Amino acid sequence: MxxxxxxxxxxxxxxxxxxxxxxxxxxxxxxxxxxxxxxxxxxxxxxxxxxxxxxxxxxxxxxxxxxxKTSIPENVGRGIFVGLGLLLLDAMIVIPIVASLFAVLISLWAIPLSLFVSALALFISPLLAIFSFALPYYLAIMTAIALLGLTVAMSIGLAYLSKYFIRFIVGFAKMHYNIIVGGIKG
Amino acid sequence: MNIQFKKGVLELCVLSLLGHGDRYGYELASSLSETIDISDGTIYPILRRLKGDGFVTTYLRESNEGPPRKYYKLTDNGDKERDSLHGQWKTFVTSVENLVESEAV
Incomplete structure (x- = not known):
């Protein structure tokens, strides 16, 4: 050493x-x-x-x-100061970005949801008597299955995306915690 | 060896060394680690505690090479503490000896 x-x-x-x-x-x-x-x-x-x-x-x-030992009041003061600085940064930059990303994510989730609802509607179309005029039932079923496939595929993709998003948020929160606590301890 | 016990013994050693005259950190560390199997750094926390307890004081003295060195000096209280620790040490050694001898019989 x-x-x-x-x-x-x-x-x-x-x-x-x-x-x-x-x-x-x-x-x-x-x-x-x-x-x-x-x-x-x-x-x-x-x-x-x-x-x-x-x-x-x-x-x-x-x-x-x-x-x-390190006197706590002086450091808590510093922690609060650092915390306020972070808050300002968050309010101006981070929160708008995170909020819009969150909105995009939610709207993306709306797609598989609507696909699923459409598939469901096709399955029960004879009952609803909506598509039965335009579409033979076997075709409706095939379309529904195709839609279900799409729903599953998109959900898997979005699940990953959401996972990363949550991980990012958690990491971000941890970073905040470390900075503030680090300010208090240091 | 029990760490607490070792600390007490090391305190006795440091106080005894300082009984022979004022020393600076490096001197104390090397004389101690020559005799006892400890790392050189161990002495500094002990010196700091002895100072906090009022058993030693420090002062700066010019050295031939480079900046002034921090010297450690035994106080009157430190002198008493050394005698007291020495007494405890002797009692301890005698007790251990007695025990060992008596078991040999």
Missing amino acids: NKQIFMTQLKRHLMPLNLSTRQEILADFEEHFKDGESLGKTAEQVAEELGDPKQLAQQYLTTAEKGE
């Missing part, structure tokens, strides 16, 4: 601590690297001897005092 990776990992795992505590800890390790290197060791060697940065960070976290 090189120094850069060591320090970055240490820093990341120390995130629950407040900025000044983190800086003090990181400074200690910077100094350690310098001392090791001035003795002729490579930074990789020093990092190796220091051990696992994640475990080290955990030792700090378990013994940290309350004053060293």
Whole structure:
């Protein structure tokens, strides 16, 4: 492991601590690297001897005092700020796009639905006495079957499309959550 | 080894080393890891806690090569803590010895 990776990992795992505590800890390790290197060791060697940065960070976290932890109010403030920014972005760009995509999806679903209704109507056409004049019943049945086939094919395609759409929405919601919570924790 | 136990022992070691005079982090880390099988980094969380508990203080001293180093110094409380830990350690070792010996008989 090189120094850069060591320090970055240490820093990341120390995130629950407040900025000044983190800086003090990181400074200690910077100094350690310098001392090791001035003795002729490579930074990789020093990092190796220091051990696992994640475990080290955990030792700090378990013994940290309350004053060293990230203060929640300041971060909740930041979370709210980030949240408001996202809201603005969503209102202007994302929501219109998502809403129109949703409308398109719904109208696409209307096609197999109407095909299905037509097929149904053809099946029971003798009862309805609508098409029976124009169309012999066997032809009506064949048409109905063809329409049913189309309905199934389109439904499968649309099911996939809807799945991706929902996945996109869920992913988008998760991203929002992460950004806001990340803002609070960071 | 039990982590809590190890921590206590390491605290005793650090306080004892500082009893011989002020040291900086790298010195402490290398003298400790020479004798005991621990990674160098382990010492820094311990030093920070000792400082938080008021057993050591730190100050900066110029070094020949590069920027000033952070030195650790034992406080009066730290001195007492070392004696107390040392006492506990001796009692512990004696108890273990007694137990081992008595089983051998």
